Amino acid sequence: MGITSMRDSRSPREWLASLPDSRLCSRLLRYTTVAFIISIALSGIFLFRRPEGFLRDTRSRYFDYFWNQTANHPIDRLISDAHTYHEDLLKQRSFDLPTAAARYRDSRGRHPPPGFDAWFKYAKDHDAIIVESFFDRIYADTAPFWGLDPQTTAARASSWEHVVRVRNGVANGTGNTENKVPWLQLWTELVAEAAPWLPDVDMPINYMDESRLIVPWEDVTGLITKERASRAFKPIEEVVTEYSGLAKVDAVSDSAETYKPAWLGGNYWDLTRVACAPDSPSRNVTPIANIEELPVFPQDWNPDFSYEGYIRNFTAATDPCLQPHLRGMHGSFVEPLTMSTSKELIPLFGGCKLPMNNEILIPGAMYLTADPFYSGGDSHGPAWSQKTDGIVWRGVASGGRNKRENWAHFQRHRLVEMLNGTTVAQMEKNNARTMTFEMPPLEKYDFPRRREGTIGAWLRKFSDAGFVNLLCFPADNCSYVEPYLSKVGSIPMKDQYKYKFMPDVDGNSFSARFRGFLLSTSLPIKATVYSEWHDDRIVPWLHFAPMDNTFQDLYAILDYFTRDGKGDKSARFIAEEGRAWGAKVLRREDMLLYVWRLLLEFARICDEKRDMLGYIDDLKEVKTA
Template identity: 55%
Template structure:
């Protein structure tokens, strides 16, 4: 009987197909690992800004290998039980965990969260200066703000007038409601603007940070207070709204920003340019420390305007922001994104909490398998990022991205010696792009790129000054964008809010930004997404690497797409956003408690077997 069954198994058509699929799967797996993670011989790490060498020694390959090693080292710190999580907390934070840490850890482990203490570094960076302020003062100001997610007796409510406003307060309140029964009384005042609003000068923040460091302590067990005092005293006071001094549109945002940079930072003493009507002044001799042979190796520095004074004239947030209402006083305020030097307390952007397919692409939409995708890059959006006018539009980041992906423009630059308004060709000594050196980049982009504005958002209609360069195009749902292999993400008035959708798709996200978000510490560039410089000088060569070689480059792009999707489904879930805000509010409630220096969780120390 067995020979007949065996004969049937291998000759039945569906089994034959299955057999070949299995063979192809393992072949693809081994090819991927061969091209990405084999020999690194020949990489010239001693000359980080030298010319690029293509093929298997391309610097992107080294960056991917190094990034994978960092990511695996991070995962090695994962906690699997309460005792381990509490011990890692104390070692990294220099304090006992806050009361309620056991319930939080139980929820994290119960939801299969990847529990790595480093993933929460942003919370402590954001809260550190508030430890140096009077606890009752910040509690009063938090309670009396215009829009507040308020928790009392385990119930969360949204307080504030939201008439004709986006439903951010509702979305954040709904998230907090999911775990409010485990919270002490606490107030989360929120920023209802796109743009961040707090820019405290560097010297003042440095003093607050030093004061926090000096006062930080881990009291002995017998001195620890394990319960929050609550906010009944604050509520009885009925605190009045506190409004600091607000700078407005008559002020220069770059000059407010640069004083938050350290005294030796390149941008600290560089004033804003006086004439935006002039051509864009690209940085000369461009070889920043945050790159390796022209490609991003330090993502944190690549986002930081303090080390890139040229961004003052190359990003809409500094050229002419859409709105400006900024204070230099440290007040409590929570928001979805901020510049690295802003002092808001980060929470997941409200748009990440909506099921609106405009941002998410749909909960069940991830795009087709890699081999079925269009080999191309797509971008759709509005010409946001600030108020682009006739004399300054060529300095805006979204305008630069769209024009750089315009094959007609690039072709004219190659063959007719014309100039683009928003960009120059990258330095050929750093970026040896084969398509550009052969003057076929424009021709290739005509087929490869599909980028355009669905609205030019002209400040004065009609805007004939944009007519020669940008025609409005039809919108494209994100689920249709997922049919392309490459998805660039560009800042809007602040963050773009589409990045989570891009990460969860089956395409390769390319990201350039100056805005920090809650998830930055849990994503690894060159493993989960492709980092780009805010000048986009690396854009063409990045695309060249991933597309010129149909085996090595395409395999590398597919690896990032698939690893990013897989990882986002583990660390960017709603459950993960809930856990982040839950832990943040435990910490914030402690900062606002008059017993904050003695407040802590110590059950694991009293009962180690717990």
Template identity: 50%
Template sequence: MAFSPRRFSPAIALKVLLFFALSVILVGTAWLWQRSPRSVASISMPHDHKGQDKGQAPKTHPIDDLIEHAGTEWFKLMAKQTHDLSGAAKAYRARRGRHPPPGFDRWYQFAKDNNAVMVEDFFDQIYDDLAPFWGVEAKKIRRQAKRFDFVVSVRNGTATQKTDHERPWMNLWHDLTSTIQEHLPDIDIPINVMDESRVIVPWEDINEYVKAERGSRKLVPRPEVVTELMGLEDVDADAGEPIEIPWVTGGLYWDTARVGCPPNSPAREVPASTNFSGPPPMPSAFPERSYYGYVKNWTAAKDPCLQPDLRESHGTFIEPLSQRTTHSLFPMFGGSKLPMNNDILIPPAMYWTKDPFYSGGEEHGGPWEQKTTKVVWRGGGTGGRNKAENWTRFQRHRFVAMVNGTAVQVAEKNAEGPGRGENFVLQGYHTYHLTATQYMDLGTWLNQITDVGMVHLICFPESGSNKCPYTDHYFEVKSGMPMAKQYAFKFLPDIDGNSFSGRYRGFMASTSLPIKATIYAEWHDSRLVPWVHFVPMDNSFVDIYGILDYFIGTGLEYKTEDGKVVEGAHDAAAEKIATAGKEWAEKVLRREDMQIYVMRLFMEYARICDDQRDRLGFIWDMD
């Protein structure tokens, strides 16, 4: 029957008009309440569902919702692209509240010549990192930087390095700087040569520094703008004494770190734990702030200030490999940091190297349909100093055990408590409503779909072999698997080691699907969107079963008119994210993008080190 229009009565017309008006109000309200694009990783779901904590299933799969809404966030972000110098400078002023730094036109031309995707939000990390230094005297910053022990410097367009002996990472950062040296102002860049991040200033002090930065924001009238930097002749002429930095080298690292958390945060007043026996605290239901158990706010999921339990479940806080932290603000540059750290991020040296150990080489995997439908992970037992009395709390040990079918089966039959393993506790099957466990036990399913293991147990004290007396009964050491071979499998988890994982960029550039858990920030975080470019995972790993159940299904095939289908699998969704991540990495995580990021960072840093920083700026685009 054909559809024919109806004539509306005045009452119905009024209802339609009211509904339309309400819709406009709601859309406008949603717009006003969006989070700052600094955290594009935070996905605002349209509504909260009652019953999440009880494990009640939504009408659609939560991951379907997360993927859909992440796509919306991604669309909004890409709508901000600029395409010429004037547009880029205008976007800068609107977002930063001041003129771009001197040399902005050279930076823009370099970015354009290298086919960069130009979205101002992509550089938010620079301004988050540098903001506190506007509250410190410029002269103090440049003197501290010059006199540090490990420094990459630029003078008159030539980069040099200062170090105590040959260090591969220093060489790589020097090399990165050298590739853009002719575009850079004179600068001194203090480098963190340790794995761990180093600067944690009490939140109250940082808050005052950031207030100073906000107070200094203004668009200086054009006649008053200074367009040339003063240079570093004063620090070059004054050798001075080596700087004295008050280092914290002992004690419980959690207590050292939590002073960087806001006063009202869940972690700020929670003291460090000293008992690390048995499994760590794990969610008995869905993780807090999740969407039916899955990560919806990537920024929050990585933040220890919001998750005090991380002090007992992540090696960084249990016993880091080394500790040399300062509570004084110092311009320290490094490859990763914790959310409470005040280090300044640069692309990690292992991302700049062409060593296939970190990248897998030039080839990054074949077509999706030719890959093996399995989860593959290889790595050492890193994360800090795991010992007989604390190894059950380390994140890599926990992940390997939780996806090992045999370990899971033993835990499920544990007489001391069903679901309790040596270093993890399983949730009940009802929590995530897994399809696979309707047909088989969890361990049997995992044995079919995972190939995960340690290649070195790295115990303390060192055993002198690849064995470890206190974990030999639990972990079988597996042979290594080069990243190039890992790309033959569909799913690649990425787990923190002593700090961030150096394989992440390689995974992102591959045709496989990265599944990422971390507490560390990196330079590229503002340009990657979870559920669009990769799959985020909670640091407890309790969501790993739900993630794999959604993408892989039961592994049991049945026939349809279109061919064979795996029960419960969303293979096409996995392929879509993997493909989108690879294509995006090839646009925004290139070596050229690292150069572009570093060039802009160093220009901004040079301005902060200048006595006339409040008046310095680029204005040649203005009429």
């Protein structure tokens, strides 16, 4: 018998009126007491133990009270807005194939690719959450290739030096990986799981940390215009439901040489800004003339993507085209460790890219490894109440080639200095800046610790951050950085999860630990200029705390989460919601589904009959009915 059927159908007033007078008071007292206890218990369970269930009700009075009616900080509003956005997103979830296909057509202006039905069946059989916008990145990345000749794209994909190749339902990795990290193997193993349902297709791999393709904005815009013009719903009787295959490509593959576009050198910022829109703030800003000068922080920094000093639009906050000051505050633009960049659009798949890069994104190979260095292993940390009330960071001084003249401009050096209590206390005492940063402006971030000059003293107890390797250049001479930073002992990831707060910033490219952080019981605080496959399925201020790439908001974010009980509950709430949601949409199955769908689309792009290809079985059934 269900719970609903066991309830008394009378109203509380009718129920009370039916009781004998002698029993009324005692029954009323017990009824009220039990109701109060249940209410408190449920509030605790919903808020702290199962936040994902708690969030299903957008009219939750407790949520509205806790983060809206008692709001005394901008982050309260941001958490509330994130919750509302996520709820609206989940209303677009597809539970059956016809709905998923219809939403595909509404969003993409084409029929789904052949094989869409097998893809959806796997998703349903594996309890995947299917929201069409979760796959927007696929269509943003592949759109320009619709403006190129399909056979040229197929030939260049096939002849690349490292390729995951699918033929006759079997995936193989090709290319020399001697003395290289095992990324090709990991990606091949993932694709192999979907290979029985995939057409013949090639996935050429970028084996470098850094992104390699930066096509000028005007060229990309022209190609995207061609893609939009090609969108159409072909009549059912004209639709082709089988891929043509790659027989023509394979016939010449043994003799074909790897296509090598013109690889460019020079200043990376100059290459980057050409890919920005002509009216963007960074387009006409030249590189820093003297990199030996200390980094200059933007004055009166109040971008449209922030709300009262805190990130509101994380996508915009990662975009260097909107932030010309990043040319002197991020190692990717100061001096990349390696650079092999082309302005030509060629098919190349990789784990991350700058927003203006033209690689096609796939889940980072590091997310596919069981290496505890990235994931923390089976341990994801103790319950929130058992955690150390502090922030921890360990890593190497990567981000590019840091040298005597430029090291102060690197993001990881800035983070470590900002979390060094002794350094910050000295700054507060002398009212001065340090090598990598300035204290955040009081008029923008006015809170007691900042006002009283006690952030440094607090960080001495609260923070444990440092480099395990300074990665100096030349390697045997760290004299330029040793007066300010020193090497510290490593802390295994599983032990880092014992802390409440975990900042996450870029290295040479994206941070491969972010997925591990999200799946932990700690709260990630994230800043990046890199895009990843999962960006459309995780929500800032609901699954992690976003941070500006200047890190000027770092102290204020930490102050909000630590100033009182409400802040601590908010931090715990985001940490637990991020972990619960990540366990649903960042699984290996979800990464497989993303790559599977991407390869269906890329195979269509490489097909001579691409404008006719499509999945239409759902439409045939409707027509027959």
